[in-house]
Amino acid sequence: MTHATPEQIGQLTLVFERFTRRFKVAEAAAAAANSLNALDVQALLFINDNPDCGLGDVARNLHVALTTMSSTADRLVRREMITRRRPEENRRSVALALTSKGVKAVEGYMAGYYDACQAMLDPLDQTDRAEFVRLTQKIADYEY
Amino acid sequence: MTHATPEQIGQLTLVFERFTRRFKVAEAAAAAANSLNALDVQALLFINDNPDCGLGDVARNLHVALTTMSSTADRLVRREMITRRRPEENRRSVALALTSKGVKAVEGYMAGYYDACQAMLDPLDQTDRAEFVRLTQKIADYEY
DNA sequence: GCGGTATACTACGATATTCGGATTATTCAA
């Protein structure tokens, strides 16, 4: 199949640059509410998606040094948002998991996303909403 | 007009959480290429959208302390990506603008966004692409 | 026009974060 026209892509780029900015605000608000920094939030989200992952997994995925992630984990453990477990099957590694407090933080974070998405759908009529959701699903499905 | 259904919003939330993660990677890559941190990049983008804005404008928009933005501006000036001008009409303030080097950095950053957007449009057929772009435009138009 | 207040930013010091290099502990493989 042929690519989209440069004009289409350009238009989308401008719009999405705005969209992501809006999402960043939601992110910053949720982070501030828990007095977490941006990296901590990203780590929480990753651990939520990948329970019992190791520090290296998170560090590679978020493109930060392993030592940085170790510090981040220290912080999150201190704030009782995650647990560090030494699994019997590989005692070098750690298995990170969210505590109930961590789950709550992630929920608050997703709630901000939810609000931002609601605001996006508001200006559309019923037909366009269904269409927009359908298209985003189609894109998302394709990528995984 | 009535709101979208919770199910619609929920679906969109999940998808956009993925989308923004993809955009964050593009952002991080561009930032690393110029050895800038996340805040510096955000500031550059804001100044690009709002030429001759003041430090306070940027700080409020990005939700950081004014002093932090002052430091960021120091960095960006030192790297010759922006200029700090004292406008005659209000000599307390500063007017920030991108240098050609700053423009280039923003372009590199937007190029990452462009690629991400192209990847989003790829899985759609011609009709759906036009429709998707139309809907995102509609949402964006509504908000400003 | 004048004094007081508000605005816009900068200087500086305290605290926190990120990272690289060295180190420890565990697993794997020859």
Next chain:
DNA sequence: TTGAATAATCCGAATATCGTAGTATACCGC
């Protein structure tokens, strides 16, 4: 069993963020 590879931690240096205090300029009521 020894050596190499893996996973994480400890420590120190460089940097970033922020709050408080300070400086300069603009505005406003009189």
